Every structure is written in C-alpha cells, then in structure tokens.
Amino acid sequence: MPVEHLHTLAIHAGEEDESLPDVAAPLRMASTFRYASAAEAAQAFSTEGQPIYTRWGNPTTAMLETKVAALEGGEAALATASGMAAVSTALLTALKAGDHVIATTGLYSGTYSLLTRDLPRFGIETTLAEAADPDAFAAALRPNTRALYLESPGNPTLALNDIAMIATLAHNHGILTFIDNTFATPYNQRPLELGVDVVIHSATKFFCGHGDALGGVIVSTQEFITRALKGPLRTFGGCISPFNAWLIARGIHTFPLRMARHNANALRVAEWLATQAKIAWVRYPWHPSHPQYALARAQMQGGGGGVVVFEVKGGEPAGARLLDAVELCTRTVSLGDTRTLITHAASTTHRSVPREARLAAGLSDGLVRLAVGIEAVEDIIADLEQALQAV
C-alpha cells in the first residue's frame, strides 16, 4: 500500500459509524452495556454472539482495533493493556506445554524475560538465534518448534531480521512467525506483506505518540484474533482501558505525520553523530554504516525509524556524563513520544537481561539509546552538541 494512504486510514478507519452524530469518535467509558431483553443477552453470550463487557469487547476498543488492522493491512486486531500484554497474549494463543520457540537475539527485555524465564515454567522453551543470521533460525529448528519470534529493528541494538526469508522458512515447516513491529511501525515496514502471521505492537510508543497511555495491539487473521480474544485475553485479562484505547486512537490520527518527522529527524541526528570526534560509533538502520544497511533499505521502505543508538568514546562513564548534561532531551526510558528521550539501556530498559546475553546480542555496556522526537532537529542537535562538551 502506498504510504500516502496511511494518512487517510489513520484518521478514518474505525470511525465510519454513520449512526453516531459525533464527529470525533466518542469515548465509551463503561464496563458493561445493557441488553433490551433476556433473550438478547443470551444471544450475545452464545457462541456466535458478541457480548459487550469491556474485558470481552468495547466499542471504543473496537475502533482502535479496526484502525490498527487497517494500518497494518491485516484482517483483524486485538487491543491489549500494554505491549507486554500483546506479546504474552499472542504467544499464549499459539503455544502449549512442550512447544519450542526460536526468538531473535536483541529482544526488548520484557519479551526476553517472558521467553527465557516465565514461559519455561509452563513447559515452553525458547532458543535464541542470532538476529542477523537467517541460517541460525534454520539451525535451531526442532520437531516441536511452533513459533519464530522476531523483533526488527531490535530494541535497542537496531539489529534487523531478514523478515521475508525467516517467514518463508517458517511456512515451509508449518510454523507461525511473530514480529514485534513497534520500532519500525507500519509506516516504515509491512510485515504481513513479507509473510509474517502475527504482528505485535507496544501502542504505548509511536501509535499513542504523546507519552500518556499504555497499550498494545495484535494484528493477524480473524481466526487467530478470535482465538486470542476468547482465550488468553479474556482469561488472563490483559484488556485495555477504553480511555487508553481512545487516547491511542486519537494519537494515531497524526501517526503518519509524526513518523515522517521522526524518520527525518533521526536520520539527521545519526548523520551528525557520525561526524563527531567524541562518538565511538553510531547505529541507525538508514545510515550507510549500519551493517545491514541494504536489508534496511529493502525492508524498511518508509524510513529508518525514530531511534538512534550510539556510544560515547570512554564508554559507560562518558555516556553517563552526556546524559547528565542534556537539557532539551529528557532522561528517561520509552520511545515514540513527540519529545526526544535519552537513556542508558544496560542500566535501565535492559537491566534485567544478564550481561553475557546483552553483550552477545550486541548491547554494549556504554550503549546510549536516543528516541528522537519531532522537535526542530537543529535544537536536538544543539542540545547534544552542548552535552558532548561536558563529556
């Protein structure tokens, strides 16, 4: 789909209910909804019906789901309380005790902990495969492998998976492919068109865009989404608040505009950092120094995304001095906000990942993650420039 259509879908998809006079999508902040008769209630709760109780379904949540399904080009979507609720709900829909998962290295720490610490307690095992090496996935296959799990670009290494190649491998073996598309977003990367079965988002990030609501979304076939809704979402209970769904859907109206600006700003910042004598290295998918630059240009056609990572010469202590000296950039975790956020990954977002696993994934002790916002890029660069003087 041409990127231009995303601008229209972001505004209109899910909001075309002509029976409502409201121009802006209404917020249906109710835990339950009344039925006209006992028979109507019974029908809604029958196997074919759609009961309305906010853990089972809510009109505002449905509006967000329709919007994100349209943006990803998927049949259906399911909104969840957070990105981690989306990851866990999606995996628990597909897996059972005795199953095996192959997951990329360089995962968000919450996903890493779910796969390597929590799911093994329920008899589900994971092997990690080197992100940049598609052969590593093939080599890790077992008769009981049921899912390949990708995160591309990975948080925070920005390592890429060759999505089409890995999805083909999965299909040849009757295995489902999952991808966390939070960093790339559908503006930059279209995983379903590359053969992926299930797309996962932390909607807390670029979709929401304003740093004020947590949420997650799963996009897949109607069959998978119905199983996820009737199974783990309802019983484990990770449903989204309608208020957060409304905030995120409202944020999505400007998501393509913001994403274009995140892409442009991040590329400029990466180019500038690469010229600075005090910077040891910089990594950004659309910067030619990225080891998988050709793949990034082919796979992330809309842009390189809003995150740049780098290391200051002198490593972790020098990076800490930079962080202490920034004035415009905000020292905190997360990404996808209008404002620029900066963090030291090893001691914050990825603190729970053991050091050997971090280093094996390419997350060095000194890595600084910059979630470039949509301010004037000159101001972001000026702030980094003055902060570098303190290093």
Ligand SMILES: Cc1ncc(COP(=O)(O)O)c(C=O)c1O
């Ligand atoms: C790539 C990625 N996936 C999932 C998550 C989890 O999202 P949430 O914080 O909304 O649960 C994060 C959080 O930073 C993330 O960066």
